[in-house]
Amino acid sequence: MPTFPSVAVLGAGTMGSGIAQLCAQAGSTVFLFDAFPDALKRAPQKIEKDLAKGVELGKLSKEQAKVIVDLIKPINLLDECKSADLIIEAASESLEVKVELFSQLDDRVGHDCILSTNTSSLSVTQIAAKTKYPHRVCGFHFFNPATRMRLVEVVAAHQTDKSVIERIVAYAIELEKTPVVTKDTPGFIVNRVARPYYGEALRALGEGLADHMTIDRIMREGGGFKMGPFELMDLIGIDINFAATSSVWEAYFRDSRYRPHLIQKQMVDAGFLGKKSGRGFYDYSAEGK
Amino acid sequence: MNAELELYPIERILFVGPLEDVLPLADRAKQAGHTPTLLLAPAEIEEGRKRTRIRILGENEHADADGFDIAFECYTTDVTSKYEAIQYLEDAFSGEAPIITLTLTSALCDLLTDAAAPDRFVGVSMLPPFSETTLAELTKLDSTDPSIFATVESLFESFGLKIATVGDAPAGVLVRAVACLVNESYNALQEGVAPAADIDTAMKLGVNYPHGPIAWGQKIGLARVEAIMDGLYNWFHEDRYRATPLLRRAARM
Numbered sequence A: 001m002p003t004f005p006s007v008a009v010l011g012a013g014t015m016g017s018g019i020a021q022l023c024a025q026a027g028s029t030v031f032l033f034d035a036f037p038d039a040l041k042r043a044p045q046k047i048e049k050d051l052a053k054g055v056e057l058g059k060l061s062k063e064q065a066k067v068i069v070d071l072i073k074p075i076n077l078l079d080e081c082k083s084a085d086l087i088i089e090a091a092s093e094s095l096e097v098k099v100e101l102f103s104q105l106d107d108r109v110g111h112d113c114i115l116s117t118n119t120s121s122l123s124v125t126q127i128a129a130k131t132k133y134p135h136r137v138c139g140f141h142f143f144n145p146a147t148r149m150r151l152v153e154v155v156a157a158h159q160t161d162k163s164v165i166e167r168i169v170a171y172a173i174e175l176e177k178t179p180v181v182t183k184d185t186p187g188f189i190v191n192r193v194a195r196p197y198y199g200e201a202l203r204a205l206g207e208g209l210a211d212h213m214t215i216d217r218i219m220r221e222g223g224g225f226k227m228g229p230f231e232l233m234d235l236i237g238i239d240i241n242f243a244a245t246s247s248v249w250e251a252y253f254r255d256s257r258y259r260p261h262l263i264q265k266q267m268v269d270a271g272f273l274g275k276k277s278g279r280g281f282y283d284y285s286a287e288g289k
Numbered sequence B: 001m002n003a004e005l006e007l008y009p010i011e012r013i014l015f016v017g018p019l020e021d022v023l024p025l026a027d028r029a030k031q032a033g034h035t036p037t038l039l040l041a042p043a044e045i046e047e048g049r050k051r052t053r054i055r056i057l058g059e060n061e062h063a064d065a066d067g068f069d070i071a072f073e074c075y076t077t078d079v080t081s082k083y084e085a086i087q088y089l090e091d092a093f094s095g096e097a098p099i100i101t102l103t104l105t106s107a108l109c110d111l112l113t114d115a116a117a118p119d120r121f122v123g124v125s126m127l128p129p130f131s132e133t134t135l136a137e138l139t140k141l142d143s144t145d146p147s148i149f150a151t152v153e154s155l156f157e158s159f160g161l162k163i164a165t166v167g168d169a170p171a172g173v174l175v176r177a178v179a180c181l182v183n184e185s186y187n188a189l190q191e192g193v194a195p196a197a198d199i200d201t202a203m204k205l206g207v208n209y210p211h212g213p214i215a216w217g218q219k220i221g222l223a224r225v226e227a228i229m230d231g232l233y234n235w236f237h238e239d240r241y242r243a244t245p246l247l248r249r250a251a252r253m
């Protein structure tokens, strides 16, 4: 029996669908909720496709895949998840959205139910403070793609009970993840410690020390990084990366250590968002290839 | 590389700097078939002779351009020795033999403000420890002699290193970024965000870094990371490059 037999995932986008799949793979019943019916329709299809790939590769049987799919129950009303033992909120990155969802659940779910959020950049402490029982709120931060990336950050807000963290850590292990517990500080561990990788590369580019291709090559060939900072920003999305930097910078009272770079903003302004828009620091259009 | 440039000889190389840093570089030179010689601080000569059979100049021996084709100055944390070594090499190496200087803590132009012939210098930034270095970032000034630069490129290639040419700033591109990553990981550690081992795990699994930044700092040498941060701070005068107090303390232990 998993630590949380019944889980509700709120938000069925990129992260939510992956997280729902993981929880079902661990044997939990998963209520999947999204405010937009389209997303709710797409997520199970995406999960089925991913599992089918697993079947093809011999990682699991057809029957096992079916069991997993059947454990995922798309729901149209938030009320339908009130029996859940764990809420994993993975809706859009907005304080209002997250607070609104949690406040709707405050008195509907059981007292022992944990409210966790997959937020990358918001303060979990701030979200918790807006709920009725802040001690049961924590961060449960997965990485993209959630089904493949081994790390999860378990974020202890100022108000979080120790036992809440312990149970989330235990569940993360059941999800076959490597959990690390982190204090609720801007960017937690990864999104904060990684800032200089992008920031210094952007500054080196801005200072004219080298072009972006040379900088990428230096980082790969000299540093052993799998991807150079500019390739990586293109993959993540320059807008997403810029937003992450801006949010850590703002949250640390504009400490110059995290200051975003004008180059990023101009790329975003121009709509050059990276791979997804066909053009970022590199050209991904047909002619660019 | 310009094929028409005439290169200087690179066979007899004089390495000047701390034993720990010059030894792996001299080993590479030897493997590449060159003839390295070390010029160490007097206090390190004895230890050096115990650790290597590569020739080490005695306390009263002098380096001169007749004996060497090229010199490589490798101080990082010890700024006083660095300036002294640069001046010594300029005086001892009359003529035009190339001099390479490590630019981990200063920009090349900063090191050469008092140089009589800055055109014979090439700056290099490489990620320590030098036994594991895979790439050299070379820096020239506008006035750098192209033949000298091409000579230094060929030397680093002979060491089996990849080469990049970058503009002039302390710590080039890679070392600057890695030092800032290490510094930021100490900053997180100082705030109690997570224990050191968890920070390293998170960075390896969350963003595929080749090493956890805390362990990486120890590998590079914390005193050196601190010196690089201070070098960046002195160059940019920006708060962004302030070394984390916990890093400073750890570097002294």
Ligand SMILES: NC(=O)c1ccc[n+]([C@@H]2O[C@H](COP(=O)([O-])OP(=O)(O)OC[C@H]3O[C@@H](n4cnc5c(N)ncnc54)[C@H](O)[C@@H]3O)[C@@H](O)[C@H]2O)c1
Binding pocket: A010, A011, A012, A013, A014, A015, A016, A033, A034, A035, A036, A039, A089, A090, A091, A092, A093, A094, A097, A101, A118, A119, A120, A121, A141, A142, A143, A144
């Ligand atoms: N994408 C990543 O790389 C990544 C990584 C880690 C964490 N996160 C975090 O995960 C969360 C989700 O990100 P994503 O990339 O999956 O975004 P997404 O846009 O793919 O998915 C968000 C989903 O939330 C739904 N939604 C919006 N408002 C809602 C509401 N009020 N109730 C229910 N559903 C609602 C949207 O319809 C959408 O399907 C964000 O907090 C984000 O910061 C993202």
